[in-house]
Amino acid sequence: MKKIYFTPGPSELYFTVEDHIKTALKKGVPSISHRSSQFKSIYxxxxxxxxxxxxxxENYYIxxxxxxxxxxERILQNLVVNKSTHLVNGAFSNKFYEFATLMGKDATKIEADYGQCIDPKTVSLDPDTELLAIxxxxxxxxxxxxxxxxxSLREMYPDQLLALDVVSSAPSYPIDYSMVDTAYFSVQKCFGLPAGLGVWIYNDRCLEKNSQIQKTNSTGTYHRLSHLHEMGLKNQNPETPNVLGIYLLGEVVKDMLRKGQETIWRETQYKSSLLYHNLENHSLFTPFVKKKEWRSNTTLVFECKNPSEVIEKLSEKNMIIGKGYGKYADxxxxxxxxxTHSKEQVELLVDILLSLN
Amino acid sequence: MKKIYFTPGPSELYFTVEDHIKTALKKGVPSISHRSSQFKSIYxxxxxxxxxxxxxxENYYIxxxxxxxxxxERILQNLVVNKSTHLVNGAFSNKFYEFATLMGKDATKIEADYGQCIDPKTVSLDPDTELLAIxxxxxxxxxxxxxxxxxSLREMYPDQLLALDVVSSAPSYPIDYSMVDTAYFSVQKCFGLPAGLGVWIYNDRCLEKNSQIQKTNSTGTYHRLSHLHEMGLKNQNPETPNVLGIYLLGEVVKDMLRKGQETIWRETQYKSSLLYHNLENHSLFTPFVKKKEWRSNTTLVFECKNPSEVIEKLSEKNMIIGKGYGKYADxxxxxxxxxTHSKEQVELLVDILLSLN
Incomplete structure (x- = not known):
């Protein structure tokens, strides 16, 4: 039996990816020029x-x-001269903050405990903050x-640029992107693709700010926003990009559109409820995030006494789940x-988890 | 009949790549964690x-x-505070120079005409030059x-860091890497892999220089050399890398080692001679690089009156070659x-080219 990966990224490939790879090889996608009309169509x-x-x-670009x-790194290089503020409630939001300090920015963090979120009411930005990272x-x-x-944060701070990390939430949540100015994800999470491709969404306010910054500062080289944007309008990347990755993403997105956004949102919610509901009542597991409205539907974290044993037992049944992040591994x-995770697969996973004791 | 790509990158996949992709999918390579022991072994x-x-x-790293x-970009960020000098004789060497100016470096170029190389005797570096790009x-x-x-350049400049672009020459030439301090290539050229992965070779002099620079300057974030190196020693990348790409590169390198470096060098030379020898005597084609010792064995450029017609006629026979770069397209x-290009494929290509008139 083939393994099913329920790891929070890289994860199980979207169920159509293998076929798309075969088609790509037949079509010679990895060999075509990144300046050809064939590539421009794919892009x-x-x-x-x-x-x-x-x-x-309309005024958002990719x-x-x-x-x-x-x-x-590109957001900090291209959209911030001095000051960014970061809402930090875990390892990845903190890493973005650390990137800002590594780049010599005057970076501030507003923190919530691990497993919690930041109450917008507690957020008070210095007026010279250029970007708020959420x-x-x-x-x-x-x-x-x-x-x-x-x-709420958008309403509180209409002047700052708002950056939203949707790495493990797009396209599984009904996000209104007009709430923020820039957002980004990598394809090995919800899109179920091989890692090695990031997607950067930005609007015309970002382009404007970038054009101001460029007058006085270096904003990088091949991926400086203005150049990435200019080449993007020509359906190309500045460098030879991950052509196969862009092709596969396009094909998976078509599959997802055929399924329908609302179906994806509804199924995400349904499968998530199934997991929380069943495990909450199981003596071995406790949802780590206490406040229900803060519990993720895409990356579910549970406290348990012996994670390695649970992971091992699931692995014997070819179900691969992740351990806690960093110091929470144990x-x-x-x-x-x-x-990509079907209701049936999640039901099977729940059944096995329930059988543990 | 399947197309054969003789384009100078992306190009024909190495002939074993399709099988390695199938094996990777069977093994679940795109789904494994980039922190797992399975990935560390691949790395x-x-x-x-x-x-x-x-x-x-020994003292060189990847x-x-x-x-x-x-x-x-990383070389400029991590190994140069102020001054780099660039030997420029075409579009790509010039782009590296442009990157340096975009990053606010005091960059100098020493130029040769398009189709020529730089005579080391004409190279005279300011003593404060930190890096020479070749x-x-x-x-x-x-x-x-x-x-x-x-x-010769190494002997003339033992104190500067020497960077060597081997994008379209490794592993097809017997390069002694101890002549330079850093070198790099992307995998879609001679290695015949899908684009989306770059390989950066650096030695301990680079690490030393980088450690000095870090005391006063930002050298980037996730791919700052010190961090890339530190994670590399643990057989990991700082970010989730192109896991599939790293796997495929490893497998192709094993295939190449089985074939033997010397066989690759010899075959490259043989196929190159075959092309130059036959086309030189053909009325339609003239080798663009006049001086024989400067003629590339891996990316052969010929002048001809009507490139589109030649390209079109070859394409009808499923042979895809490239047009001239930029303004030389016509x-x-x-x-x-x-x-990956076999002697038989090259002979077939030569036969078709010879039949044109």
């Missing part, structure tokens, strides 16, 4: 598909990078900042609930 | 394989980036700086001669 179809799947407004890590879904702790919170498990 | 095998294939000295473009094989013009020239063709 444009992928971008248009993402726009549609995420309901991006650039391809190699990872979400790269987007953190993480929608903290992949490390499984805490999910509510979309209402993000809306006290937590993490389960991904991505679009 | 370590790939690195060890490259070391062996390229005969890297880091994985997303492209050679990224390596240009391009072994200019993919745009097909001019190849001789290995003896590079050796007066040149480019033919890749990479390890």
């Amino acid at each position: 444009s179809e992928t971008v248009e598909g993402i726009r549609q799947l995420l309901n991006l407004p 650039g391809f990078t190699s990872s979400a890590n790269e987007v953190w 993480t929608h879904n903290e992949t490390s702790s499984g805490a999910n900042q509510t979309l209402d919170d993000i809306k 006290s937590q498990i993490r389960i991904a609930n991505f679009p | 370590s095998e790939t690195v060890e394989g490259i070391r062996q294939l390229l005969n890297l000295p 880091g994985f980036t997303s492209s050679a473009n990224e390596v240009w 391009t072994h094989n200019e993919t745009s013009s097909g001019a190849n700086q001789t290995l003896d020239d590079i050796k 007066s040149q063709i480019r033919i890749a001669n990479f390890p």
